[in-house]
Amino acid sequence: MFIITLKVEFTAKLGWATEAKCNSTLVNVFQNRTDAEWKCENCVPPDLQLNLNSGFTCTGYNSLQKWERTESTFRYTMPGTGPYNVS
DSSP: OOOOEEEEEEEEEEEEEOOOOOOTTTTTTTESSSSSSOEETSSTTTTTOTTTEEEEEEEEETTTEEEEEEEEEEEEEEESSSOEEEE
C-alpha cells in the first residue's frame, strides 16, 4: 500500500493600507503573526489551519502615503491527493 503525499510551496505578496505593521526597522524582517493565516478546506482534520510560519516579511512601506507590502512563503505536505481549497 502506498501513501500519497503532496508537498506544496505557498507564496503570497500583499499590499495593505498601512496598519503600522511595517516600519524602517522591520523591512526584510519576518514577523510571526497570527493575523496572516492560511486555511485549508478538505484537509484532515477538517478546516486545518496552515499556520506553520504564520506571518509575513515586510518588503516595503510608506508612512506618508499609508501603504505597506508584505510577503509570506512556507512549505506544507498535504495529507493525500485532495482536492483541497487553500485560502
